[in-house]
Amino acid sequence: MAGQMLYVKKNKGDGKMSKGDVVFEKDNEYYTPKYVVDFFYPDGFDYDPATCEGKAKEFGVPHYDTIETDGLIQDWTPYKRIWINPPFSEKHKFLAKAVETYNIAHNTIYVLFPIEFLTTARFHDLNCKCKLFIPRGRVNFESGLGKQGKSPAFGSVIIKLADENSVEYIDLKAEKPGITDIETVTGLNSTTIEKKSWYR
Numbered sequence: 053m054a055g056q057m058l059y060v061k062k063n064k065g066d067g068k069m070s071k072g073d074v075v076f077e078k079d080n081e082y083y084t085p086k087y088v089v090d091f092f093y094p095d096g097f098d099y100d101p102a103t104c105e106g107k108a109k110e111f112g113v114p115h116y117d118t119i120e121t122d123g124l125i126q127d128w129t130p131y132k133r134i135w136i137n138p139p140f141s142e143k144h145k146f147l148a149k150a151v152e153t154y155n156i157a158h159n160t161i162y163v164l165f166p167i168e169f170l171t172t173a174r175f176h177d178l179n180c181k182c183k184l185f186i187p188r189g190r191v192n193f194e195s196g197l198g199k200q201g202k203s204p205a206f207g208s209v210i211i212k213l214a215d216e217n218s219v220e221y222i223d224l225k226a227e228k229p230g231i232t233d234i235e236t237v238t239g240l241n242s243t244t245i246e247k248k249s250w251y252r
């Protein structure tokens with residue numbers, strides 16, 4: 053996937069490419085390597101509100117939105133497991149919508165953000181608690197606009213919206229991340245749900 057031209061037509065020479073009326077900005081077209089998404093949910097997410105067709109297919113996400121269908125105007129509450137690596141220029145809007153959705157539906161939502169965000173007032177004032185996953189090393193993103201794109205020069209944090217605040221240090225490239233700690237949780241109607249370790 054890295055280095056491929058994904059449904060973009062022409063290079064306008066200013067970090068933007070266009071297809072019909074849609075303009076793709078270089079800073080928004082950095083894609084997540086699949087091993088990162090698999091780390092959190094190897095069995096797959098069911099919705100990605102900010103993606104392109106190629107990555108949605110690669111991740112095996114059955115429901116998704118792209119810049120053409122605009123994830124920001126969709127209802128995210130019916131989905132159980134949502135993966136978001138938002139377009140850089142709209143990241144705060146996507147996070148705000150994720151928080152709004154979580155507060156209604158309590159679904160499982162992961163949002164990848166620049167780690168610098170954690171030092172901002174905007175993060176401290178977020179209307180939600182979260183589990184923070186701090187990766188060992190930087191994620192090298194895939195440039196959807198081809199070789200002209202270099203991976204962003206900042207580290208990432210993966211924010212899982214939650215009812216309590218917590219932090220976990222993770223090694224995304226470890227071969228078998230945390231496979232020993234199987235735990236169970238009590239679900240609705242006192243049913244017992246076995247949570248596998250990768251259900252983070």
Ligand SMILES: C[S@@+](CC[C@H](N)C(=O)[O-])C[C@H]1O[C@@H](n2cnc3c(N)ncnc32)[C@H](O)[C@@H]1O
Nearest residue numbers: 082083084102103117118119122123137138139
């Ligand atoms: C940072 S990339 C992430 C792609 C993929 N979700 C991943 O994790 O690799 C963000 C994607 O969102 C798309 N995008 C931009 N604005 C959007 C919008 N309003 N609604 C849905 N997708 C949008 C961009 O074109 C880009 O492909």
